[in-house]
Amino acid sequence: MVIGLSMLAGTTSMLSCMDRATAQQDQQIxxxxxxxxxxxxxxxxxxxxxxxxxxxxxxxxxxxxxxxxxxxxxxxxxxxxxxxxxxxxxxxxxxxxxxxxxxxxxxxxxxxxxxxxxxxxxxxxxxxxxxxxxxxxxxxxxxxxxxxxxxxxxxxxxxxxxxxxxxxxxxxxxxxxxxxxxxxxxxxxxxxxxxxxxxxxxxxxxxxxxxxxxxxxxxxxxxxxxxxxSPGDIDTLLKESTGAPYPERPVLLQQVQYACRDASGKIEVDANGAYACKPGEVGGIESYDQFGPGSWPESGRYTSVNGEVLPLFPGAQAGRIERWRIAHAGVRDSVKLQFKKMRPGVVYGQLADAKAQQDWVAANCLGDPLPQFAIASDGLTRRKIAQRQTTVLQPGYREDLLMVFPEAGDYCVIDDQAPANANINADVKSRKLLGSVNVGVGNPPGSDLRAFVTAQLLAAADRNVPVASRQKVRDDLSNDLRLTSFAPHLDMSDTEVKGHRQAADLRIGGTGFGVNGVPYDPTGAPRVLILGSADEWTLTAGVPGHPFHIHVNPFQIMEIRNPSHVDVSVDGEADDPQYANLKGEWRDTLFVKAGYTIVARSRYRRYVGDFVLHCHILDHEDQGMMQNVRVAIPDGAGGVAMNHH
CATH class of the missing domain: 2.60.40.420 (Cupredoxins -  blue copper proteins)
Incomplete structure (x- = not known):
């Protein structure tokens, strides 16, 4: 039971409640x-x-x-x-x-x-x-x-x-x-x-x-x-008037699915079927029966933030821009990140199960989600800042967000609900609490946070960008918060793609986990790409959908077509925002929903050798949803040079 501190009074029973609430608050601290x-x-x-x-x-x-x-x-x-x-x-x-x-x-x-x-x-x-x-x-x-x-x-x-x-x-x-x-x-x-x-x-x-x-x-x-x-580093722009970088929040999201086992080696569970450890037992991860479809929500474990479960982010100030560097280092659960104002005077102590979390969030996380200003995806600065209320993170993703908290108080950090086809586990995802942010009194930014962020970035450009490049940066920021002077990769043109086509279909089939119907074979012939060339890729996936990841060279998103062949890479979808504002952006990892087709382009520069592409549901990778890739030197006649000694 979670109790608002303002509700407590002086009776014996209420003092007992106060003791529990104080203990819960101490745990948060x-x-x-x-x-x-x-x-x-x-x-x-x-x-x-x-x-x-x-x-x-x-x-x-x-x-x-x-x-x-x-x-x-x-x-x-x-x-x-x-x-x-x-x-x-x-x-x-x-x-x-x-x-x-x-x-x-x-x-x-x-x-x-x-x-x-x-x-x-x-x-x-x-x-x-x-x-x-x-x-x-x-x-x-x-x-x-x-x-x-x-x-x-x-x-x-x-x-x-x-x-x-x-x-x-x-x-x-x-x-x-x-x-x-x-x-x-x-x-x-x-x-x-x-x-x-x-x-x-x-x-x-x-x-x-x-x-x-x-x-x-x-x-x-x-x-x-x-x-x-040449483009610059976004780090050179994101500085305060003192010359110090914007405050950073490095955030590592992890899903540690530990379990305790009985004498026969069976995972121990409580009355609700969630993983449970008795006093004196030690949890561990020693078997792949702890992974699989639906296993993460069934386990009852919690996504941790920098190693802490349901923690508090301290030290924010109203009206001060922060840079949140977020990496999803989990194995098999989607995170749908939102920030909402928290009801004053409440604590979140013992949230016994998913329903308790859902009910607590519904009762205590108020109003519309705060705006988030995405400046980079997968480590690569975007061509323009994407304003959103929700950031969907699949395993392997990184997102850099500029956040502004409009007033003092506490804010909920939420993993919001999602439909079955939008997340890794292929079931309806309930709303969860990840933690909270404590925001102190600062300088109120006003009601229009987009205008505030724009003004702050323009002032930063005046301070930090050399005169020769300053006007272009200012013009870009004034034109829908564009960042073209900081985007590291040039757009890929139709003429750059020389007619080569690559296809990668991630799915579980009759032969098990595989790419294009073939399970991983470390000794088999690799997919061969030619150094200096560029290809257009078609990415598809079977149920439940799979995050595609390729090493070394990122790819530019050209189209994301839903089952009705509508491109959703600009506006996203009404029930799922994860594909919005992705057209033209560069990634190294991207969730391919079942029944959708992603068209992407990639160029192969500088590096030769063998590496892999795979599903970033990592137990899928371990069971065969991976393929070797080789970038080879061209032979001058449209093929690749053979190895020689």
Whole structure:
């Protein structure tokens, strides 16, 4: 039961209620959203000296150099708050740990945030400290698409535009227990600044490890202003009058689907069928029976925010623009993000189940959702800011939002309801609470938040954009909040596509999970793309719909046709806003609804080698919904050059 503090009075029974409400409020105060821990990054200058990250970010910009990072992978014992019981569950899960940090992390199942710059060489050493004993390695039936080898791993820098070969972003290697491996990412000087993330990507164990919390933000910070020849980094615009960047909220959404098991190995549940752990039991993730269609809502687990469940975001001020960098690092649930004003004087303590959440949100989260101003998707700055009330995040997505809270008070952070065809689990999604934001007294921005944001960005352009580019930036912002001077990729023209066509159909069929009807075969012939060429892709998916993701090269969305062949990439749909304002934008991950057709274009520049495309419902990937891709050197006659020695 949740009680408004203003309703409490002085009787004995009411004092008991007050005690409970105070305890609930204390729990909220303890679960404060803090940024994920910063990775201890060392950088080498030409002198050979090593400097910490903050010395570089605040000092002279680096043209080139080395960033050195060390991560360990091991089991971690900790606890996760469970609103169903109002208490914490003990858990033992695989996690990333910064090898240089000695103090225990506040939220151990959130990997350190890695900050890098364009032009750097990033050397990341991964140490697999997990035990070699694992009953699932190799797979019990000897098949590659049966989940297996849960203690083997590797690392994928999701969204980075770097080489997929050798010891760069190579997801086709295995780092076994007891092995240290150093990745080397040569980040090009023209790499877009933006919000990316990293996670394990070894076929057969990806979902299990990511669901354990093995995921972290990877932020590329840029300092290049726009010029007449090249786009600039949006970071150079988003600064306050003091010269400080807009306040940032790094937000890592995770879905840690831990379970406790009885003596026979069966998942323990409560009277409602939700996962339950008895006192003294320790939850874990050791089997793929914890994944599958509908398993996330049935589990009763909660989407966490930077490792905290139902937490409070502190420190916002009315009328101050914030940049929310959001990454969906979950495995198989959609998030439909909204912000609403919260009824004064209420707390959200023990919300026992989905219905309790739904009822609490309906009673206490008031009015229309606040406007959100989306400046980037999947780390790539948009051609123009998209104003929306709802941001739909599917697994693998990133969104950068500018948020303005109009007045002091508390605000609900909501995962709103959605129809069955709009979300990963293919069932009607109920409304949930993710947390709250506490907003202090500031400078009221007025009732027209779009006009306020426009005025603030124009003033920022006057302060921060060089004179030669300033008028164009101002004209763009004044024309429907356009950001063409900061968009990193040129539009793809009809003439650029040389007649090549690529098709990717993600579905579950008679042969199991597959792409174009074929389950993943690591030894089979890869899809071959030609370096320097460009293709138009047709993306389709079977029930329940699947998020398509391809490594290395992003794609530009040309059309999204619904089953009636209507393009919904401009206005979206009445019951589902997720495709609105996507025409012409660039992504690396996109949910393909069953029965819909997405037409996208991609160019293949600079990097050759083998990588993958796959469904980002990660247990689908582990069971075969993945395909090898190869970018090869042209032979000068319309084909590709053969390998030679």
């Amino acid at each position: 303890k679960r404060i959203v803090t940024p994920p821990p910063a990775a201890q990054v060392l950088r080498a200058r030409s002198s050979g000296s090593l400097l910490a990250l903050d010395a570089i970010i605040t000092g002279p910009p680096l043209v080139s150099g080395e960033a050195v990072i060390e991560l360990n992978i091991d089991y971690t014992d900790s606890k996760i708050y469970n609103p169903a019981t109002g208490d914490y569950d003990a858990v033992r899960l695989r996690s990333y740990k910064d090898a240089k940090q000695t103090a225990p992390a506040k939220v151990p199942f959130v990997a350190p945030t890695i900050d890098i710059s364009p032009g750097e060489t990033v050397r990341l050493t991964l140490r697999n400290l997990l035990k070699p004993e694992n009953e699932n390695c190799p797979s019990r039936d000897g098949k590659i698409n049966t989940p297996h080898c849960f203690n083997r791993t590797n690392l994928h820098s999701h969204g980075l535009w770097i080489s997929p070969a050798g010891n760069s972003d190579n997801v086709l290697i295995s780092i076994n227990p007891g092995v240290d491996f150093q990745y080397e990412y040569n980040v090009p000087p023209d790499h877009p600044a933006g919000t990316f993330w990293y996670h394990p990507h070894l076929h057969g164990s990806t979902a299990l490890q990511v669901s354990s919390g093995m995921a972290g933000l990877l932020i590329v910070r840029g300092n290049r202003p726009p010029t007449s020849q």
